[in-house]
Amino acid sequence: MKSITFNLPPLKERQAVSASAYCQDRDCAVSALPHGLHNAVPAVRGLRPVNAPVLAAPLGLASPLSANTFTFTLSRVGAVGAAGAGAVLGGVAMVSPAPVSAAALRLQRKLLPDLATAPEESCEYRDQYSIGDEQNPKSGCSRFCELFHGVAFSNDVSMRVGTISSLLGPTGHYERMSFWTHFLGAFVFAAYAIVRQIIVRHDVQLADGLTSAAAWTISAVFLTSSLYHCTAPDLNFAMVTRVLDYAAIYIGITVTTTADIAVATRGFVHVPAQTIADLPASAVILIVFFVWRRSRLPGESTWTKHEITSRSKDGCLLGRGLFSYGHRDLAHIQMRQSTSLLLFGAYFMIVPAAMEVLGHGVARVVLALQVSAFVTVALGMAIDRVFEFPDGNLVEGSMTCLACPNTCGAVLNSHALWHLVAMVSAGLTVASREYALAYS
16 A cells, blocks of 8 residues: 655644634634534534644645644555554463464464564574584484483583573473483383283283283383484484384384283183284284385475474563474374374273173273273373473473473473373373282
């Protein structure tokens, strides 16, 4: 839209012009009524005249500009509406949960592109996710050791520009808590498997043998997850370790659920072979598919960043501390998540058999533990992928007690919290198996 320029003469001149143009009756009292209504309303007698409203000179009565004339130009009228909408979106971003806040800020940047390019020198956070010196890159075992040390212990970013994250500290890393939580889980379940095989002497029975195998498998799953998280900052390493991580998850769910079915049916008594083979066959198909998918897609096509874009009260973007890169499933993310849940929930198809074989008293306890484990997993996935809790609170400056920037250099982000939830779920399935074996 073209610019519109308004030239307003001084107040006294405008009042005089307004009075002479609109009020020819010497007895009329200049009121604040619009001109269209003025002639239709009788003059108000006996009242003191009031000042005429500040009106622009009518067309054809232009007056020369004086030194006191107020001149302004209104251009890009559409920008006024955009600015108002941008302000509203900024307010929404301040009070909304992380997903809504991120969407509001993205729309705000589209309406007000100048906002996205405005310099924020004091708010420009340092890249603390990348590991190593780009000028002196390493490869092979040296690169793996560099990644392991940077994620697990100390990531030196002293040569990089920007503000250090108040959530991670000078040597912290986004993946550190995720690495250590599942490394701890691998240690705990390995210790459980060892103790179980020492105490339980009758592993020759199929149900007991699969229960011990499930314990070792859970430990291996957590260890594989730790391996992935310590190599996640590297595009090439992560292409391999991420596939290993999800293959381990499918294998772990298959072994543990098969062990649950064996316990519930006292070693697959009268269970059709097809029912036993369903889970392993499904897991193999899924693993083959995702390995094939990984081989067909270049790493750059799936390597994307993830950043919480909420802003603190002072306007600074604190998401740099919770900034990460990773390989995404893109169009197949729903497939991967739903198939994992379906494999995990396969146990519930044999609930009638468990009721009949274990007895209603024992089966109720076993089923309650299994349902609790399933609900816990679903809740953990929602926390990590949907609610992104507590990431939204952390970047806005609250719940900072979950970070230890000056000691461990880690923060309990949503994915690390999901790791803890997954450990609780695995513990519930272990309790259900051991209870069934002890009281059936």
